[in-house]
Amino acid sequence: MSEIKERDNLYVAGTYARFPVEIVSGKGSEAWDVNGKRYIDMGSGIGVTAFGYADEEWVAAVTKQLNTVQHTSNLYYTEPCGKLAKILCERTGMKKVFFCNSGAEANECAIKAIRKYAAEKKGPDCYTVVTLKNSFHGRTLTTLAATGQDHYHELFQPLTPGFAHIEAGTDLNELKELAKTTKIAGVIIECIQGEGGVLVTDPGFVKALADYCKAEDIILAVGEVQTGNGRTGMLYAYMNYGITPDVVTTAKGIGGGLPLGACMLGEKVQNVLGHGDHGSTFGGNPVACAGGVSIMERLDDTMLAKVRDKGDYVREALKGAAGVESVSGMGLMIGVKTTKPAGEVVKACVDRGVLFLTAKDKVRMLPALNIPMENLKEAVEILRTVCAE
Numbered sequence: 001m002s003e004i005k006e007r008d009n010l011y012v013a014g015t016y017a018r019f020p021v022e023i024v025s026g027k028g029s030e031a032w033d034v035n036g037k038r039y040i041d042m043g044s045g046i047g048v049t050a051f052g053y054a055d056e057e058w059v060a061a062v063t064k065q066l067n068t069v070q071h072t073s074n075l076y077y078t079e080p081c082g083k084l085a086k087i088l089c090e091r092t093g094m095k096k097v098f099f100c101n102s103g104a105e106a107n108e109c110a111i112k113a114i115r116k117y118a119a120e121k122k123g124p125d126c127y128t129v130v131t132l133k134n135s136f137h138g139r140t141l142t143t144l145a146a147t148g149q150d151h152y153h154e155l156f157q158p159l160t161p162g163f164a165h166i167e168a169g170t171d172l173n174e175l176k177e178l179a180k181t182t183k184i185a186g187v188i189i190e191c192i193q194g195e196g197g198v199l200v201t202d203p204g205f206v207k208a209l210a211d212y213c214k215a216e217d218i219i220l221a222v223g224e225v226q227t228g229n230g231r232t233g234m235l236y237a238y239m240n241y242g243i244t245p246d247v248v249t250t251a252k253g254i255g256g257g258l259p260l261g262a263c264m265l266g267e268k269v270q271n272v273l274g275h276g277d278h279g280s281t282f283g284g285n286p287v288a289c290a291g292g293v294s295i296m297e298r299l300d301d302t303m304l305a306k307v308r309d310k311g312d313y314v315r316e317a318l319k320g321a322a323g324v325e326s327v328s329g330m331g332l333m334i335g336v337k338t339t340k341p342a343g344e345v346v347k348a349c350v351d352r353g354v355l356f357l358t359a360k361d362k363v364r365m366l367p368a369l370n371i372p373m374e375n376l377k378e379a380v381e382i383l384r385t386v387c388a389e
């Protein structure tokens with residue numbers, strides 16, 4: 001075993017089952033390991049490196065800021081933070097943005113906004129936040145409580161109370177039944193459950209839920225940590241659904257590789273969090289935000305149309321292929337149910353120089369949004385070959 005792997009295994013907490021691959025360099029959608037072997041990257045660090053490795057525009061934006069002011073804390077003004085917040089608000093219709101450093105923190109902020117809005121408006125006994133079964137919202141104790149998958153909860157009890165999980169069905173009966181006995185403060189959904197297996201939430205259900213929340217003055221938050229920032233071929237996945245949420249949380253791709261999360265607050269909740277109600281030392285860091293600005297500025301209609309086209313290409317190329325049972329997702333967020341176990345398929349692809357992800361029983365892809373067609377074709381061809389063997 002190499003020195004790097006051995007040291008890592010000895011000293012880094014054993015929370016990750018790493019592939020036996022040591023990445024030493026990358027450019028665009030290609031990466032090289034310590035032995036000089038080339039890989040096509042179809043995972044982009046779990047949807048983070050939105051424009052690939054060592055992307056020149058992003059690197060320039062980040063280093064320019066790095067060479068001026070790298071951090072001030074939130075006691076002072078810096079330019080990138082407000083600039084990114086303005087872009088996000090203008091492009092979503094949200095009114096204010098709280099910046100943090102991860103998806104879990106963005107969801108924590110959403111939960112605090114929901115709780116405070118409901119406490120002030122409906123009283124302190126209205127606090128329950130409803131999420132969907134099979135959802136994923138993060139690893140902190142509160143976002144774990146929000147996550148609707150029991151296996152993440154075992155041995156970490158007690159989690160934060162005040163959460164309930166409903167089936168992402170086609171009607172609202174379960175939610176309405178729950179509302180008879182429980183005061184509901186807010187609902188958090190993913191439009192596509194990423195960690196849950198790249199499952200697209202039913203549009204009729206989402207629309208009915210949005211209408212219900214509006215009528216009942218229940219805060220609707222959408223978790224766009226994975227689906228956001230162009231991933232589905234729209235700027236945010238909820239835009240595929242024709243709804244207007246009250247809160248939008250995001251992270252992953254917005255940072256392009258640096259830790260950056262955002263909780264966007266819509267009209268109803270825009271002023272709920274006041275001085276001292278929430279905070280983060282690193283949140284809104286100027287370097288991360290400068291990178292975020294460069295990413296958002298490139299996510300224009302042309303880029304988003306290309307994301308949709310490339311996603312269509314992948315779906316077409318895999319539909320009906322030998323060893324492929326189904327293909328799910330939107331844009332460049334794609335899940336492939338393979339006849340062989342997904343883990344086996346991904347391992348075989350690593351051997352052949354393509355890095356895919358898994359999500360539950362599926363092979364998952366979240367390539368860079370600007371992945372060149374030749375990389376995409378090569379990766380899909382290798383996946384087809386492996387699936388057919």
Ligand SMILES: *Cc1c(COP(=O)(O)O)cnc(C)c1O
Nearest residue numbers: 102103104136137138194225226
């Ligand atoms: C990744 C992810 C999170 C957690 O993000 P972290 O940055 O790891 O805290 C939350 N929600 C969704 C939908 C995610 O995909």
